[in-house]
Amino acid sequence: MTTAWPKRKHLSAKQLQRLAPALRLDLDEHRARALRPLIRRIHEKFDALARLELGETAPATAYSARWEE
Numbered sequence: 001m002t003t004a005w006p007k008r009k010h011l012s013a014k015q016l017q018r019l020a021p022a023l024r025l026d027l028d029e030h031r032a033r034a035l036r037p038l039i040r041r042i043h044e045k046f047d048a049l050a051r052l053e054l055g056e057t058a059p060a061t062a063y064s065a066r067w068e069e
Contacts, residue, residue, distance in 0.1 A: 008043055011036065 011019075013032040016039070020027040027035070 008047060010040055010043075 013029055016032040016035060017027050
């Protein structure tokens with residue numbers, strides 16, 4: 001079952017500047033505008049991963065890697 005995620009809104013340069021202090025970044029308007037395409041591509045990758053259909057694979061914590069001979 002695939003989750004229907006809402007359409008992501010792209011961040012403006014001003015929004016990036018407001019978010020930057022939380023990430024401990026010092027962004028002026030020029031740098032924020034330069035980062036927008038990169039952040040958009042990162043969001044597109046996350047959105048592509050969110051659309052993948054996941055199977056019934058056991059969680060990684062259920063894996064027992066024992067080196068027995």
